[in-house]
Amino acid sequence: MKYQEAIKHWMEKLAQDEKVIFLGYNIKYGSKAYGTLKDVPKEKLIETPLAENLMVGLAVGLALEGFKPVLFFERHDFILVAMDALVNHLDKIERMSHGEFKPVVLIRAIVGATKPLYPGLQHMQDFSEMFKKIFNFQVIDLKTNEDIKRGYGEAGKFEKTHMLIERKDLYPEEVGG
Numbered sequence: 001m002k003y004q005e006a007i008k009h010w011m012e013k014l015a016q017d018e019k020v021i022f023l024g025y026n027i028k029y030g031s032k033a034y035g036t037l038k039d040v041p042k043e044k045l046i047e048t049p050l051a052e053n054l055m056v057g058l059a060v061g062l063a064l065e066g067f068k069p070v071l072f073f074e075r076h077d078f079i080l081v082a083m084d085a086l087v088n089h090l091d092k093i094e095r096m097s098h099g100e101f102k103p104v105v106l107i108r109a110i111v112g113a114t115k116p117l118y119p120g121l122q123h124m125q126d127f128s129e130m131f132k133k134i135f136n137f138q139v140i141d142l143k144t145n146e147d148i149k150r151g152y153g154e155a156g157k158f159e160k161t162h163m164l165i166e167r168k169d170l171y172p173e174e175v176g177g
Contacts, residue, residue, distance in 0.1 A: 004171035006145050008036040010152035014070060014106075015040045021062060023048055024055060024072030024108075033072050033108070034171060052078050056085035056105075060093070063103030068158045071105055075112040076127045090161060091135050106155045106162055113168035128165045137161035145175035 001009075011033070014020045021044055022037060028047040032038045037045060048055050052073070059069040073079050079086070094102045109131070112124035132139045140151040142164055155162035 001145060001175060002171070003145075003148070003167075003173050003175045004035060006148045006175055007142075007152075007166060007171075008039070010148065010156065011036050011040055011070075014068075014152070014156050015044055017068060019066060020044065020068045020070060021046060022070045022072065023058060023062075024074070025050055026074055027072050033074075034110070034168065037072075050078075052082035053085045056082045056090055059105045059107075060085070060090055060103045063105050064101060069105050070108065072108045073110060075110055075123055075125075077112065077122050077125050079109055079127065079131075087134060091137060104158045104161050106158065107164065108166060109163050110166045110168055113171075115169060131163055131165075135163065137163065139163045139165065141165045143167065143170065148175070 011022070015022075022033075022040060023046040024033065025048050027033045027037050028042060028045040046058075048058065055071060055073075059071045062069045073082075090103060090105060111126045111128070114124050128139065128141055137160060138154075140147065140155070140162060142148050142151050151162070151164045155164055
């Protein structure tokens with residue numbers, strides 16, 4: 001199975017839960033999250049503008065209202081724009097509210113591809129190690145099919161927030177069963 005197919009499988013599996021909703025840009029139109037959401041019902045997809053901080057705020061709000069948001073960041077580079085909402089809100093709201101509020105968000109964070117065309121320095125940065133150091137929620141790097149199963153299997157329970165690092169260069173690669 002190719003890496004992209006494994007991710008797509010998990011998106012379709014998550015979409016079976018009536019409370020799961022996907023949000024981000026290029027998810028309902030355009031690439032449909034690099035093809036991984038193409039068979040997810042359109043009513044489960046919320047297309048957002050290029051406003052990453054807003055996207056996190058929307059995901060937190062949806063989570064507080066009982067939804068299970070899956071937030072798609074097309075590239076790590078753009079997550080930096082959302083760091084205020086990620087670091088100061090999503091990552092800390094449970095502790096700041098003494099457990100009264102516990103928004104759970106599944107974050108898909110894509111490391112941009114280096115091939116077939118070079119996209120430029122601001123479209124392929126990898127902040128995985130930094131994310132692992134600054135967030136209290138789990139950050140899982142998905143490099144193999146086993147990583148994908150473990151990562152989406154755990155995060156898909158929606159018991160706590162997770163950031164799952166996908167690698168666009170691996171999408172066409174075989175990763176096993």
